[in-house]
Amino acid sequence: MSQIHLELTKVGIEFPTPKGPFCALQNVNLKIKKGEFVSLIGHSGCGKSTVLNIVAGLYQATTGGVVLNGREVNEPGPERAVVFQNHSLLPWLTAYENVELGVKRVFKGRKTKAEMREWIEHNLELVHMTHAIHKRPDELSGGMKQRVGIARALAMEPQVLLMDEPFGALDALTRAHLQDSLMEIQNELGNTVIMITHDVDEAVLLSDRIVMMTNGPSATVGEILDVTLERPRNRLELADNAEYNHYRSAVLRFLYEKQKKVESLDVKRAEKQLDKNVADKAKSVA
Amino acid sequence: MSSKLVNLKLEQLKAIKWRDVVIGIFMPMVGVLAFILLWHTAAPNIKTSLGDFPQPKQVIEQWGNLVDEYNTEQERAAVFYERQEKRNAELLAQDPSAKIDEREFNGRPTFFDKIETSLFTVLSGFFVASIIAIPVGILIGLSQPLYSAINPLIQLFKPVSPLAWLPLVTIVVSAVYVSDAPMFSKSYIISLLTVSLCSLWPTMINTAVGVAGVSKDLINVSRVLRLGWFTHVMKIVLPSAIPMMFTGLRISLGIAWMVLIAAEMLSQNPGLGKFVWDEFQNGSSDSLSRICLAILVIGLIGFLLDRIILLFQTYVNWDKSAIVR
Numbered sequence: 001m002s003q004i005h006l007e008l009t010k011v012g013i014e015f016p017t018p019k020g021p022f023c024a025l026q027n028v029n030l031k032i033k034k035g036e037f038v039s040l041i042g043h044s045g046c047g048k049s050t051v052l053n054i055v056a057g058l059y060q061a062t063t064g065g066v067v068l069n070g071r072e073v074n075e076p077g078p079e080r081a082v083v084f085q086n087h088s089l090l091p092w093l094t095a096y097e098n099v100e101l102g103v104k105r106v107f108k109g110r111k112t113k114a115e116m117r118e119w120i121e122h123n124l125e126l127v128h129m130t131h132a133i134h135k136r137p138d139e140l141s142g143g144m145k146q147r148v149g150i151a152r153a154l155a156m157e158p159q160v161l162l163m164d165e166p167f168g169a170l171d172a173l174t175r176a177h178l179q180d181s182l183m184e185i186q187n188e189l190g191n192t193v194i195m196i197t198h199d200v201d202e203a204v205l206l207s208d209r210i211v212m213m214t215n216g217p218s219a220t221v222g223e224i225l226d227v228t229l230e231r232p233r234n235r236l237e238l239a240d241n242a243e244y245n246h247y248r249s250a251v252l253r254f255l256y257e258k259q260k261k262v263e264s265l266d267v268k269r270a271e272k273q274l275d276k277n278v279a280d281k282a283k284s285v286a
Numbered sequence: 287m288s289s290k291l292v293n294l295k296l297e298q299l300k301a302i303k304w305r306d307v308v309i310g311i312f313m314p315m316v317g318v319l320a321f322i323l324l325w326h327t328a329a330p331n332i333k334t335s336l337g338d339f340p341q342p343k344q345v346i347e348q349w350g351n352l353v354d355e356y357n358t359e360q361e362r363a364a365v366f367y368e369r370q371e372k373r374n375a376e377l378l379a380q381d382p383s384a385k386i387d388e389r390e391f392n393g394r395p396t397f398f399d400k401i402e403t404s405l406f407t408v409l410s411g412f413f414v415a416s417i418i419a420i421p422v423g424i425l426i427g428l429s430q431p432l433y434s435a436i437n438p439l440i441q442l443f444k445p446v447s448p449l450a451w452l453p454l455v456t457i458v459v460s461a462v463y464v465s466d467a468p469m470f471s472k473s474y475i476i477s478l479l480t481v482s483l484c485s486l487w488p489t490m491i492n493t494a495v496g497v498a499g500v501s502k503d504l505i506n507v508s509r510v511l512r513l514g515w516f517t518h519v520m521k522i523v524l525p526s527a528i529p530m531m532f533t534g535l536r537i538s539l540g541i542a543w544m545v546l547i548a549a550e551m552l553s554q555n556p557g558l559g560k561f562v563w564d565e566f567q568n569g570s571s572d573s574l575s576r577i578c579l580a581i582l583v584i585g586l587i588g589f590l591l592d593r594i595i596l597l598f599q600t601y602v603n604w605d606k607s608a609i610v611r
Contacts, residue, residue, distance in 0.1 A: 056510060057509075058506055058509060058510075075509075075512075076506075076509040076510045076512065077510070077512055078510065078511055078512060080510070081510065082506070082507075082510050084503055084506070084507070086503060088501075088503040088504060088506065088507050090504060090507070090521065090522065090525070091604065091605070092525040092604030092605070093521075101511060101513075101521060102511050105511050105512065105513060105517075136604075138605075156511075
């Protein structure tokens with residue numbers, strides 16, 4: 001439990017803009033232990049997603065770097081599975097086939113066909129999706145899609161599970177439901193998880209540690225809060241728990257007193273720059 | 287109370303159905319009938335060197351004539367083969383080791399043979415075009431540098447008329463395609479190549495646009511899974527690009543069919559284009575009505591080809607709820 005599993009050292013990233021390079025992140029340092037559940041919280045546009053994307057290998061840090069199990073991360077890979085905010089399931093594949101795509105990639109040669117089948121079904125069972133195993137995403141509700149997205153990530157047996165506002169697009173009831181499922185799974189599997197959220201309750205309920213980020217540009221880690229609430233946690237019992245409320249107000253104070261949001265359009269613009277480059281390509285082809 | 291409500295609902299349903307009937311069946315009929323009436327009344331006023339412009343009635347008569355011609359040819363063929371068989375049997379009876387000839391009946395191609403030739407030519411031209419355009423479209427859609435390299439060529443050749451390609455293709459084919467026992471006639475090869483050259487571009491461009499427009503989220507999924515190039519193309523790129531690809535294929539097939547008629551006229555490929563040309567040169571009193579008939583048949587076949595591709599698209603597309611029109 002105590003050894004360092006994932007380490008971010010002096011991570012910084014600059015995006016090129018027409019007005020010169022824009023520094024989105026600077027000097028982000030973070031050490032994560034195996035089996036730890038870490039939340040990143042901060043105002044929108046502060047670079048939470050950018051941190052996650054750097055860990056995922058989807059973005060390359062301009063300075064510093066990420067080391068996972070003693071090896072530097074410089075490209076995406078299934079050992080750092082991502083649960084995307086908008087599920088990102090392939091719409092032409094069923095729930096089963098979506099999970100299968102990753103499983104085939106990761107366990108090729110290590111599992112027989114029957115074992116893979118069992119493994120896929122097991123993972124869909126973990127997220128309670130056995131009843132809709134052969135349905136396509138357009139036949140599933142938002143919450144169900146996100147469950148399949150989680151199953152797809154879990155089935156890759158990642159060393160780190162990266163979740164980018166996994167429940168952000170869901171209604172409050174579905175979200176609570178999925179949070180409970182996630183805690184249950186986490187209890188069983190003991191994954192190392194980095195989750196981005198902007199929901200204070202979600203952060204306190206799920207995390208072992210909450211990493212609070214300062215506002216951009218040049219965002220960095222502001223404070224880190226250790227959450228030592230006993231597991232398994234129950235949202236109803238915690239509602240009146242003094243310790244829980246203490247954590248909650250600590251996060252709130254950070255977000256609304258120390259890092260009061262000054263809306264800066266530049267930040268968003270720069271964050272979208274990479275997306276735009278891809279979109280431009282599509283447009284110019286058209 | 288509730289029965290009243292049900293009645294109201296029923297009436298509403300009825301009303302909606304009526305509207306559908308009017309829009310879906312009645313109005314198209316009105317359009318066609320109005321056209322026929324206009325044609326019928328206007329035609330006698332157009333005096334040509336071959337007599338009055340034909341009325342719908344005369345065009346339909348020509349259909350009957352063409353069917354008769356076809357039947358006559360069929361009979362002649364049957365008689366020919368019967369005679370040949372008889373002759374060969376007699377020869378064999380006289381001398382069992384006699385060499386016998388099996389000859390094909392060499393009749394005139396009828397209107398229906400010409401339709402068949404045209405369909406065969408257009409489909410082979412379209413096939414050749416697609417087999418080139420789809421892979422190239424995928425490649426240039428995936429790679430921006432490659433796209434930049436090929437785009438000028440696409441833009442340059444896309445607007446070129448089939449009539450400009452034809453002389454060039456004719457001369458090149460005559461020079462290159464030399465064989466003592468050619469499997470295909472030169473006119474067929476020339477028409478095929480001209481059709482391919484003109485129908486290549488829409489499929490290529492649309493495939494490229496579809497491929498380049500794959501959602502960034504799905505590309506990220508592919509990157510995280512570290513899918514190989516081939517799996518990436520088959521599982522992520524192609525399914526996303528299919529709607530755009532079929533839009534291109536439909537435009538291409540439409541162009542191919544249009545180009546074919548012109549190509550057949552000039553290359554003398556014995557299809558519908560040659561039929562129209564021959565009637566034009568023939569200049570008999572039936573010629574105009576036969577050309578009118580050919581135009582209607584050409585239009586109808588073009589329409590059917592488009593529908594077939596649509597059916598194929600619905601079959602291939604993963605999104606069965608997609609509205610295709």
